[in-house]
Structures are given as C-alpha cells and as structure tokens.
Amino acid sequence: MPTPMGFELIRQLFHKPATNCFPVKYYPDKTTVTELMKKVQDGEVKINSPVEIPEKFRGKIIYEREKCIGCKLCVRVCPSRAIQFLPEEKKIKIRIDRCIFCSQCNDVCPVNCLHMSENFLLANEDRFDSEMIVE
C-alpha cells in the first residue's frame, strides 16, 4: 500500500515545476552580472522568462505616501522592524532589506496605503540604495 510520501512523489511527477532557471538557463562562465546584462542587450544571451507570478504574490511594498495618516500601526506590527516613523512629516520609510514580506503592515493599515506588488527583482549590492528604500 503506497504511503503518503509515495502519493506525493507520484503527484510531483505530473506537476509543473514551481521555479525555473531565471534570468538565464545557462550562466556564461566567468561573467559578472553587468557583463551578462550587456550580452543580453547585444542579443548574445536570451533571458529565460520567469514563471508566472501566483495570485496574491507578496513582492516589494508600494506606499501611497499622500494617503498615509501617520497612525504608526504598521510600525507596531512589523516583526522585522523594517518600518521607520518620520515624526516631522508624520510619514513612514520602509527598508526592503529588512522586510520579510509578511504583509502585516498592509493588513493593519486603516487607509489602505500599503500594498504588496509583484516585483521580486530586489537583489542589490547596496542595502541603502534608493531602490531598497520605500518612502
């Protein structure tokens, strides 16, 4: 009699993979990311499209600053202390390098000014790069 593990193994045989080789299938030897991007631009390397983003995917946060009422609820619920309150402006600043994409700040915001986007391309060598700060 097949065990639950056996059933799972058989199911996996017919299931589509959840990931793929992104951005390229075969990474050229001794190539930096910048060189790779140049090769893509010159048509020497083809980008392998990412798998379809699932419904309710939790990517980089979008902040609608003008809607924010400065209530600080998001700051209180954030488990990774990624949200900093700016007292003078009564607005917030989010550090993406600290965010664990739990969406608790989105759920608690009384005016719905926080949203999870589909953006997952967040790799960066500088954690304080403007791309890594949402404000």
Ligand code: SF4
């Ligand atoms: S998604 Fe979670 S970890 Fe990221 S800022 Fe919001 S509460 Fe913090």
Ligand code: SF4
């Ligand atoms: S919970 Fe919403 S309204 Fe309150 S400070 Fe955070 S972003 Fe602004």
